[in-house]
């Protein structure tokens with residue numbers, strides 16, 4: 495393209511844009527003749543989810559961009575500067591699913607020399623977050639377009655919506671009444687519901703499996719459980735990784751994030767089938783949730799337990815077996831545990847977090863306040879789950895391990911991280927992808943969880959309210 499020609503094109507498009515109105519004028523700064531070294535887009539990925547939809551553009555070098563929201567109809571206009579319009583960019587519009595919660599469609603094309611314009615037509619108003627990420631792991635330079643709803647999705651409302659009266663009819667009337675009124679949630683353990691339902695029934699029932707295995711005796715009726723057990727026990731299930739962060743990858747190409755989501759969903763199903771329990775997934779689709787937000791979601795629903803599900807790789811392919819980890823307040827219980835925690839904590843880097851936005855992160859003071867008590871409970875439930883996993887798989891180590899996992903840092907929620915098996919072990923990878931084995935894992939986890947709650951009925955939640963801003 496000759497210089498004169500490109501200048502003419504620029505002038506033409508400039509005139510067109512001027513005619514189009516003032517809204518886009520700020521985008522018009524393109525020096526002529528800079529087209530020689532154009533950045534190449536290597537990959538485009540779209541991760542639609544109710545929480546937010548993410549579009550990732552990956553380039554060989556850092557991508558320059560400008561963007562703005564244009565109204566009537568609502569759309570996001572992104573100009574990529576010094577970028578070649580190649581087949582990868584051309585494929586972007588086809589990657590938008592009709593069911594995407596936020597994006598109607600995308601148009602992509604050359605806007606003027608050296609500038610590619612993406613017009614994202616939106617289904618509703620969004621609060622976009624657009625940022626770049628430096629190369630990490632297998633990724634090059636990433637430009638991330640996150641489209642958040644203007645009203646963020648509230649996990650508590652989502653949880654309550656899911657447990658509709660029809661669904662709740664299977665359980666007791668008092669639970670349904672509680673679930674349908676979000677205002678009442680903090681006072682779930684009401685004396686009225688305690689009267690309607692014999693208190694000790696649930697612990698006895700839940701311990702049936704344990705009795706069959708010759709394990710702990712079921713909790714005795716009247717053991718202070720009358721007012722305590724009579725509310726729904728809320729379990730936060732956290733399928734590890736997701737979206738841009740695949741987690742570990744098996745020899746046959748299995749992504750850890752796929753296995754963790756499958757097992758997480760099965761566990762949710764089983765928990766929701768229990769009359770006195772309900773489950774919340776920190777993610778229910780293939781998208782990335784930063785570690786801090788996973789914890790925040792669990793706290794928002796005042797979870798009684800946080801279970802992070804993983805299936806990691808290890809340095810040695812022959813490493814095998816299940817493990818359960820809890821947070822360590824000191825050093826890690828082993829070198830391997832420390833190594834694994836470091837790897838897990840890097841998820842935010844791989845998954846891609848906008849560091850420009852400060853999360854309302856957990857206050858440090860809170861961590862000190864109640865962490866010791868929480869750790870005791872974490873250890874108890876982790877032991878119960880490890881015991882059950884030992885019934886279906888060999889254990890990597892016979893005891894609960896400890897390390898500084900960021901995702902286990904809720905100060906007031908007993909938390910554990912379950913390494914279901916090693917995806918890096920070809921035998922375990924083969925089993926991990928079968929639904930039969932995933933079901934076994936979910937069932938074993940549920941048995942352990944129920945065993946723990948049968949012996950440690952959850953207390954009234956009133957003392958937790960203060961911690962939820």
Ligand SMILES: [Zn+2]
Pocket residue numbers: 734735741742750804805806838
């Ligand atoms: Zn993992």
